[in-house]
Amino acid sequence: MKIFDQSISPEELAGYRKDMLARQLAYAAEHSPFYAELLSGVIPGRAELTDLPFTSAGDVTARGAEMVCVPGSEVQRIVTQRTSGSSGSPKRIYFSAADLQATVDFFAVGMGYMCSAGDRVLVLMSGNTPDGLGSLVERGLCKLGAEPLIYGNVTDYGDAVRVCREFLPHTVIGAPATVRRLALCAPELRPANVLLSSDYVSDAAVGTIRRLWECGVFTHYGLTETCYGCAVECPSHTGMHIRNDEFIIEIIDPELLIPLPAWQPGEIVITTLRREAFPLVRYRTGDMGVMIGGSCGCGSSLPRLGRVFGRIDELKRDLNVYKLDETLLRFDAILDYSASLHGSELSVLIETEDRGVSGKAKAGLEKLFSDVQISVSETQTGAGAGKRKIDRLV
Template structure:
């Protein structure tokens, strides 16, 4: 099933023609209406008329999150404020928040993109969507909400938190689609098990999970514990919000909605484009945004692009699950480590829960990594010798996969603090 079959199954040659036309329009719009882009293009010796093919995109300068902060609050807007109908902003945990704006057309486009995302996941107008993403300045809640309504589904705008109410509404309203971060979904699964809820009262069939990196092993956990199909969604506020890409039930990467966005992979060090199949930093250019056109935005997310046609029939390029970010990547004794890599190892064993904490410290001149991981309820009641054996096996596996040694600290179930939003996975004491 498709939401906009004409675009979703468009031949690659025709899609490239559409992208070029929309790219040229976006570049002209940005150059004529945003001082930042006009200065950046002039400094690079580029004019809008120089964009004659998609290959010319690589000649344009990058945009970074710092550029949005430097132009706070509205310096990157390409329309007057009387045409901006909504503002969103990041949390501003480091420096000033990044502010994004939307025209009425932008909101309409976003709703269509998100409705498409639900259809890609297998959603229909008959579904009841329990939206546990946060509402407010964060784009997740309202982005999901408008898309589900555009689809015609019933929306439960419960937002994040208040887990007891989440479980009550899930049963009473017959929710069939759950949208939230994967870590919060696992927390809900734990609470369902702990509350001894009749599984027949849980009608969930699809989970749309995003906003943080998660592994294939975590998918297995979510699907087995919640009895649903767990699918990945990708987006970021600076580009539009959720709905840049969505995974279909083929589970072979997320379809990038290329009629609205151009995706590139670049080497984060050299900033040179990389071919399909090579991991690198995702760079995105918007093609249909009015209020805040974004050109070659460095997402800092590490992924791989694949161009093979998917079994679902969609012709869009697919991006693999984000394995981490260039700015939250840990470098421990010269080795690059992403939390999601460690998560995959921990979940291989089956005797631990998918809740962990990475504690990085420095003793003298050497970095040390300690991994806290929860034992499962079943395993925790076992003998001390078995626990020591598990610690040794985990330590050996981490060394084998990542090439670094780490101390393993097995802790009691429900010891590690839970999050109702993005899970905090790392404590880096080297920064203190």
């Protein structure tokens, strides 16, 4: 059953979810020691979603191998992520061939919102790993009939611009900071659409891309635990349509752990419905988001994910990387930046060719963070680290 295409009603979706949840719970309890323990006493088919216990990244780090539901020979790909916790244990997520194919199928449908057969699509994500993100995007685009070029992560923008000018993409896919910078380097390119994927898509980056390229800007939310794809914006640009055949998304109060209604921001919690290798039950993502109620302009009345506000741990801090993004990336002269915080001293290094911009950037930051000593310096090469973060030096 494929129900990402919104062709079913909310009532049918509820029935589908009930059946699939019961199956996923029975399957997970039967095939994994972790879930056998977690779900002992739970009767699949009778338990409501909200009766089930939560899981978290801590469970994956500590007991991930026990969460796997298929034999090693059926694990097609393992993604290892380093964690910032003091334990230093990596987080490993496992996928079967069917799990990877389900993501390809989602990408083929979801990217149909912004491009179609015959369109050239530039993908600024790594494609070197077999079954990695770039490779799955490529397979999804090929299934759609589009013509993908997997460029990979950008380190040399001169080269990326040259490739872009030859390829003339209809759609560009990448992280917000990368696509924004490409737009600044080559404002004449003007693809029809861009797709931005990140745990936080800044208004500043979206505004710049839209202004320079006058294109449609679509956002996508996904994480490794969901095999990348999770929810994507439709052409109505009022929220992201969820991969309903695969996931149930809840928003909960991260302190009280109670579900929140539409329009109330909280932690994004994910339950898988058809995962083979690594099912998730009420998995707390650590990301802050909000569900949108009502019908979408495209006609769908299924639940949609609205804005994703970023990592909860980062949002708890007054001085967070999202505020820096919104402040600094509004200046077209700032190509990228890096930041470090030492006690109450914030040092920002901006990559720019405009020697006047650091004063304006400093003034903008001082308005936001009055109790922090701020220094801004300039470089002409290599300030950015790709992934947005503040190095916190204690």
